[in-house]
Amino acid sequence: MADSPNNxxxxxxxxxxxxxxxxxxLDAHWQALTADxxxxxxxxxxxxxxxxxxxxxxxxxxxIPKRGDLRQMEDWQRIGTYAAGLALDDAGIKGxxxxxxxxxxxxxxxxxxxxxxxxxxxxAALKDDPNWREKLNDLLLTNLRPTLYLAQQTQLLAxxxxxxxxxxxxxxxxxxxxxxxxxxxxxxxQRIQAGQGELFLVGAANNAARPDLHLIRELNxxxxxxxxxxxxxxxxESAEHAKARGAKPYAKIxxxxxxxxxxxxxxxxxxxEHKTDWTIGHVNAPPVFLSGLAKSEKTQDQLSAINxxxxxxxxxxxxxxxxxxxxxxxxSKGGGQIQLSGLGRAMLEKxxx
Amino acid sequence: xxKTTDKQGRPVVAVTGxxxxxxxxxxxxxxxxxxxxxxxxxxxxxxPTDQLRSSVAATVDEPLTRKQNRxxxxxxxxxGTAHCVQRTKIMGWETAFAALRMAGFDDVLxxxxxxxxxxxxxxxxxxxxxxxxxxxxxxxxxxAGSGESMGYGRMLDAVRNGEKLDDADLMLFATVPNYxxxxxxxxxPPISVCTACASGATAIGLGVxxxxxxxxxxxxxxxxxxVHQEAMVxxxxxxxxxxxxxxxxxxxxxxxxxxAGFVIAEGAAALVxEDYDAAKARGAEILGVVRGYGERADxxxxxxxxxxxxxxxxxxxxxxxxxxxxxxxxxxxxxxxxSTPENDKMEALSLNAVFGDxxxxxxxxxxxxxxxxxxxxxxxxxAVISLLxxxxxxxxxxxxxxxxxxxxxxxxxxxxPRQKNVNIILSNSFGFGGQNACLVFSxxxxxx
Numbered sequence: 001m002a003d004s005p006n007n008x009x010x011x012x013x014x015x016x017x018x019x020x021x022x023x024x025x026l027d028a029h030w031q032a033l034t035a036d037x038x039x040x041x042x043x044x045x046x047x048x049x050x051x052x053x054x055x056x057x058x059x060x061x062x063x064i065p066k067r068g069d070l071r072q073m074e075d076w077q078r079i080g081t082y083a084a085g086l087a088l089d090d091a092g093i094k095g096x097x098x099x100x101x102x103x104x105x106x107x108x109x110x111x112x113x114x115x116x117x118x119x120x121x122x123x124a125a126l127k128d129d130p131n132w133r134e135k136l137n138d139l140l141l142t143n144l145r146p147t148l149y150l151a152q153q154t155q156l157l158a159x160x161x162x163x164x165x166x167x168x169x170x171x172x173x174x175x176x177x178x179x180x181x182x183x184x185x186x187x188x189x190q191r192i193q194a195g196q197g198e199l200f201l202v203g204a205a206n207n208a209a210r211p212d213l214h215l216i217r218e219l220n221x222x223x224x225x226x227x228x229x230x231x232x233x234x235x236x237e238s239a240e241h242a243k244a245r246g247a248k249p250y251a252k253i254x255x256x257x258x259x260x261x262x263x264x265x266x267x268x269x270x271x272x273e274h275k276t277d278w279t280i281g282h283v284n285a286p287p288v289f290l291s292g293l294a295k296s297e298k299t300q301d302q303l304s305a306i307n308x309x310x311x312x313x314x315x316x317x318x319x320x321x322x323x324x325x326x327x328x329x330x331x332s333k334g335g336g337q338i339q340l341s342g343l344g345r346a347m348l349e350k351x352x353x
Numbered sequence: 354x355x356k357t358t359d360k361q362g363r364p365v366v367a368v369t370g371x372x373x374x375x376x377x378x379x380x381x382x383x384x385x386x387x388x389x390x391x392x393x394x395x396x397x398x399x400x401p402t403d404q405l406r407s408s409v410a411a412t413v414d415e416p417l418t419r420k421q422n423r424x425x426x427x428x429x430x431x432x433g434t435a436h437c438v439q440r441t442k443i444m445g446w447e448t449a450f451a452a453l454r455m456a457g458f459d460d461v462l463x464x465x466x467x468x469x470x471x472x473x474x475x476x477x478x479x480x481x482x483x484x485x486x487x488x489x490x491x492x493x494x495x496x497a498g499s500g501e502s503m504g505y506g507r508m509l510d511a512v513r514n515g516e517k518l519d520d521a522d523l524m525l526f527a528t529v530p531n532y533x534x535x536x537x538x539x540x541x542p543p544i545s546v547c548t549a550c551a552s553g554a555t556a557i558g559l560g561v562x563x564x565x566x567x568x569x570x571x572x573x574x575x576x577x578x579x580v581h582q583e584a585m586v587x588x589x590x591x592x593x594x595x596x597x598x599x600x601x602x603x604x605x606x607x608x609x610x611x612x613a614g615f616v617i618a619e620g621a622a623a624l625v626x627e628d629y630d631a632a633k634a635r636g637a638e639i640l641g642v643v644r645g646y647g648e649r650a651d652x653x654x655x656x657x658x659x660x661x662x663x664x665x666x667x668x669x670x671x672x673x674x675x676x677x678x679x680x681x682x683x684x685x686x687x688x689x690x691x692s693t694p695e696n697d698k699m700e701a702l703s704l705n706a707v708f709g710d711x712x713x714x715x716x717x718x719x720x721x722x723x724x725x726x727x728x729x730x731x732x733x734x735x736a737v738i739s740l741l742x743x744x745x746x747x748x749x750x751x752x753x754x755x756x757x758x759x760x761x762x763x764x765x766x767x768x769x770p771r772q773k774n775v776n777i778i779l780s781n782s783f784g785f786g787g788q789n790a791c792l793v794f795s796x797x798x799x800x801x
Contacts, residue, residue, distance in 0.1 A: 072655060134403070137403055137404045141590065144583075156786045174546055175481075175527075176543075211506070
């Protein structure tokens with residue numbers, strides 16, 4: 001496969017894996033989106049005053065059968081590995097060693113969970129001691145689980161997907177909060193268009209039920225957006241590759257681009273907030289099936305739209321991948337052109353058969 | 354003019370600028386110290402090391418910086434106690450500055466608060482250490498809280514009541530990449546990549562792919578400072594770091610039978626990659642060529658590789674294939690060689706599988722005996738060292754190699770540098786979580 005800059009090839013989405021506060025899988029999400037009055041599921045109490053959109057109860061062992069694997073992950077990895085498994089199943093490549101060997105993972109992630117109880121124990125023991133640094137090694141060696149670090153490393157969502165689902169092409173993880181979620185899709189599309197790869201598993205996961213994340217967001221003035229637990233993965237491949245293996249497309253990606261760096265100043269809270277407010281909308285006429293969706297005031301060029309964060313909470317790295325899975329679903333059911341806009345922009349179209 | 358392409362008809366990726374900082378110093382001084390067999394590894398003095406398996410590190414202690422402003426004056430003063438991500442950011446800036454200057458992109462180096470005209474003709478691809486809390490921050494926030502209970506509830510209360518953290522934005526992963534992208538006016542949002550200890554190599558791989566897709570240039574940075582108390586504890590708990598603390602310079606022993614772990618290190622490197630013809634057209638000196646990049650994910654274990662080496666072998670073979678070279682064309686391997694029992698054994702086994710009988714004609718060295726393991730930056734740091742090796746036709750020594758391991762069948766460049774005409778190098782990087790990435794570099798003479 002010679003990669004050349006002039007080789008623009010069609011890019012299809014052939015697999016979707018979603019878990020969120022509203023359920024698991026495509027049907028559950030379609031029903032949630034098209035309900036007369038879609039309601040978010042919010043837990044106001046557990047992390048008050050921070051409401052979260054908790055993960056729908058799922059049995060992780062359905063996608064992660066080995067107990068040893070489950071034990072060595074924390075929830076963000078379990079959620080992501082689960083959603084990745086759903087996407088691979090949906091694309092019909094789960095267990096197909098030949099295809100998995102050329103499937104490249106591009107995940108988006110930050111750090112995994114810390115252990116809040118261990119941190120509290122250590123802080124209690126250090127309390128008021130001016131020489132706290134002298135005690136810290138001993139306290140950490142006693143209180144940190146040896147495997148905890150494996151749950152915290154950024155690359156170990158992708159790493160766990162390789163281990164559990166045997167995806168062995170390449171494995172890359174992009175960092176940088178919201179923008180990373182756009183860049184993983186953009187990078188996969190660019191590489192497919194240039195012939196630098198045929199088959200990609202792309203996505204991210206977020207666990208909202210973690211106080212360390214709330215602390216990071218509060219410190220940066222970002223805590224007024226409720227976090228949502230979610231995992232969203234897509235199988236993206238060249239149309240040629242999909243046709244050759246008889247895979248059906250949900251949609252083709254006609255364009256995807258991350259916004260420029262000038263809008264990314266993390267110090268500019270208002271800016272960031274605005275830009276993470278991703279919406280899905282139809283570019284053309286409003287099809288009937290979208291009529292029941294939550295209306296967002298921020299849609300100027302869109303006749304009806306879903307504000308993803310209103311319904312699912314904010315998923316940081318996962319927000320754009322979640323938007324992509326939902327937009328793909330809407331596109332496959334209804335057709336037309338579906339636009340996803342926010343810190344990045346994507347356009348999806350139904351593939352004409 | 355016909356476009357210069359490689360054997361597969363793709364644009365050729367030239368290196369036109371390099372910057373390097375390790376515990377051995379900066380740039381040329383760093384290279385000289387490497388050849389002299391000097392060690393950058395020393396006892397950690399930034400925090401207590403009692404009970405830690407490893408109490409040494411290859412820290413960058415020279416408070417760098419060319420930049421003269423308040424923020425950097427502060428950094429200079431507080432270098433040893435700064436948040437690690439702050440050091441990561443500054444080392445990344447320094448090496449990128451050096452690389453861009455070497456490449457002749459002086460226009461993007463002017464301090465430009467208002468002038469946004471001078472744009473680097475490519476994107477930034479960066480491997481940088483994770484943005485994370487360090488204990489001084491927890492302790493500070495916690496102190497500002499009230500009541501008996503300890504933990505996140507108390508810290509969150511304190512922050513809601515107005516407690517601030519100077520470096521709060523360093524907790525966000527976008528901060529360092531955005532800062533560097535803005536500093537050098539690179540195009541579009543920067544891509545920040547993590548493939549664990551292969552990250553530096555992957556950042557270069559992303560740049561190579563971008564140029565092959567038609568981009569004119571790419572700025573690739575690897576920068577890491579993870580020398581903080583909790584990081585040392587984590588690696589101690591995983592038994593990944595060397596317990597040989599005395600003398601510090603003998604702590605890291607790549608490929609030696611007595612090796613028992615890596616030594617954590619700080620460092621950074623940057624490369625300016627350019628489309629070969631674009632570089633020639635602006636009269637830039639070609640320092641070398643990135644011939645190929647290859648990767649392969651492992652499925653075996655979070656910290657160990659497939660016992661048959663298949664993933665490491667796959668990554669090396671993919672990089673050779675991408676480069677269009679056969680194993681017998683490789684003159685030298687700059688190994689990952691972390692000095693852990695597992696890595697060095699598996700890397701040697703995999704090299705033997707890829708090279709066959711030819712392996713004994715290929716001198717192998719790991720730089721980590723001297724500069725330690727710069728973690729996410731290692732692939733970029735070792736890329737610069739590989740290109741310097743090609744330039745000078747001299748291979749730096751693999752230090753602390755005294756007791757051969759019968760399981761390791763390699764021609765190690767033991768303890769003394771070795772003169773050799775080196776035209777093509779394979780550079781390996783392997784990380785936790787089955788991350789394997791390999792690069793092939795050449796002098797670029799084949800395209801003249």
